[in-house]
Amino acid sequence: MRMILVVLMVFGATLAARAQSTPPTDAIPVGTVRAEQKPISQNVEFVGRVEAPERVEVRARVKGYLEEVLFKEGDMIKAGAPLYRIESDTFEADVKQAEGALQRSKAGYDLAVIQLQRAEDLLAKAAGTVVARDQARALADQSKGAVTSDEANLSNAKINLGYTVISAPITGRIGRTNVTIGNVVGPDSGVLTTIVSQDPMYVTFPVSQRELMKHTSSENVTDPRELTVRIRFSDGTTYDQVGRINFVDVSVERTTDTVTVRAVIPNPKGQLTDGQLVRVLIGTDKPETKIVIPQASLIADQSGVYVFIVEEGKAVMRRVKIGGESGTGAIVDEGLSGGEQVIVEGLQSVRPGAQVRATPVPSTLSGT
Incomplete structure (x- = not known):
């Protein structure tokens, strides 16, 4: 009899262990991604405009009949190249x-x-x-x-x-001509054409005092010139050259409480055009290690943002503080320590404390 009781106890313990190790059949299937620690260079985005460092309006300095136009509109012109010839x-x-x-x-x-x-x-x-x-x-x-x-x-x-020979004072791209052969030109004729320099180019953009102080007072950056500048075009593509801030205005615009900042950026292929409107991304060369999770895992309510993670086969809610974006991922400043299994699929059926059956899914996190 005593032997039978021992056998039953062992058998019962085995069943209990199997029950604990095997998720219940009604567990919710979910897909998870591990919260990653990644080096992140956080960017702040502004609206800016491309400007040519040099812009010259070509004018006639003597009066006479125009005999020749010696350039093709839109071409690159070298300094000293003849543009017009007056009789x-x-x-x-x-x-x-x-x-x-x-x-x-x-x-x-x-x-x-x-x-x-x-x-x-x-x-x-x-x-x-x-x-x-x-x-x-x-x-x-x-x-x-x-x-x-x-x-x-x-x-x-x-x-x-x-x-009588009007030459290009700078190297750059020349615009259209406002006069043609046979016209009388002179100092009172106005602008004959315009030349704008091409490489490098300036990008100017307004920055609020708060943002400027936030970036220049951090322990990683002491000078605005240490910040990197990237450009994003209207079609969403990012320019392949990196610029540097070379000027911060000495006064604040009273109506907007912003400071005009200017960056210089290479333009070897002529992709940037004087007057072009762009998005300006400001970051640092020294990335910080941050926790990144897929944006698809974020849920918002009146109290803020939270995610579900898997702990011991159950869904656990974690409140998080988001510090920005990194490509398709969200940067977590508070709430996660890294390594957690964050639920990204099947969220519509998940409730706090619910039994879940977790299956890792490929991470789609990408940086900017």
Whole structure:
């Protein structure tokens, strides 16, 4: 009898152990993903606009008929490349006239110098007068002044002749021409065309005082120039170049309490266009280790955000504090320590304390 009781006790213990190790048949099937600890460079997003560091409005500096347009609209232009040619005959004639006037004044000056020397020699021999010497000296000085004036007139004539060829002052992409061959152009003609530099480019964007202080007062960043700048286009794609902040305005916009920030970013392929509206992503080079879970696991109610995790075959609710996004994942600042099995599938049937049958599913977490 005692042997039978022992056998029954052992058999009962075995059944109880099997019952504990095997989920009940009414357990809810769920899919889970492990809460991962990942190095995260958190980004803050702003609206910005691309600006060319150099932008030049090309104008005519002398008046004349336009003979040639020497560029193709929209092309890349190098500094010094000729853009327009103005009829130069009149300006060439002005140069020759100035050269002739200079020759005459130089000849007059040479004669005045000789006469001054003669007057001084006669005065030294007591054969001349002081008045004659002074008159000769004054004439020499006048002649020298005439030479200086004519030299300046010749230089000015040559400068004006040089202005008949309008060249690119900077390297960049040139816009459309506002004048065509045969028109009279001059200083009053307005802008002939515009050139904007291409590489690198600026991106300017307003940042609130709170956001600026939040990022520059952290233990990882002490200078805004240490922050990385990325660009996201209107179609959702991210630009493949990384920029750096190079200027923070010295005053705050009173109406919006924002500071204008400017970043410089490479543009080797010309993908960025002056005036283009973009999304600006600000981050750091020093990623922090954060817990990341799929956004599909998040549930919100009036008290905040929570997730379900699996503990000992049961669904357990955990309140979490979300600190942002990382691609398809959510960054958890509080509530999880990493390694928990977070339920991502079958949530519609899960209740706190419910028995669940967990099946790991492939993680789809991706970074930005």
